[in-house]
Amino acid sequence: MKKTIPLVFLLSVMAFNASAAELGFDTDQSTDDPDSESPCVVVTCLYGKLTGNAQSQCSSAEKFFKNIKATKKHGIFDPTKTLRKRTQFVNGCPSADKESKDMVLKAFGKLKSF
Numbered sequence: 001m002k003k004t005i006p007l008v009f010l011l012s013v014m015a016f017n018a019s020a021a022e023l024g025f026d027t028d029q030s031t032d033d034p035d036s037e038s039p040c041v042v043v044t045c046l047y048g049k050l051t052g053n054a055q056s057q058c059s060s061a062e063k064f065f066k067n068i069k070a071t072k073k074h075g076i077f078d079p080t081k082t083l084r085k086r087t088q089f090v091n092g093c094p095s096a097d098k099e100s101k102d103m104v105l106k107a108f109g110k111l112k113s114f
Contacts, residue, residue: 047103049062
């Protein structure tokens with residue numbers, strides 16, 4: 001009995017991975033870099049940074065968010081317009097709760113670099 005439970009668990013995990021691959025889901029766990037241009041990934045990474053759970057895989061998502069900037073007439077950084085652009089981007093993630101989005105935007109929304 002003791003050996004059958006781990007064996008059943010192992011077989012069910014293997015069956016799930018096989019069926020997930022057949023359905024077209026990416027089952028490769030070796031990728032270090034998540035989809036950095038996804039609003040949900042950006043919100044998750046920046047929220048993690050705020051709460052002390054920063055991940056090394058999030059550097060490209062943070063860089064992408066930093067590059068969302070707006071400028072005034074002569075190329076001078078405009079924090080208010082930048083906040084608007086970043087808010088519009090972050091709102092592209094319907095699954096993140098409003099509190100998380102607001103926290104991220106309050107901390108990083110107007111910053112030129114962080």
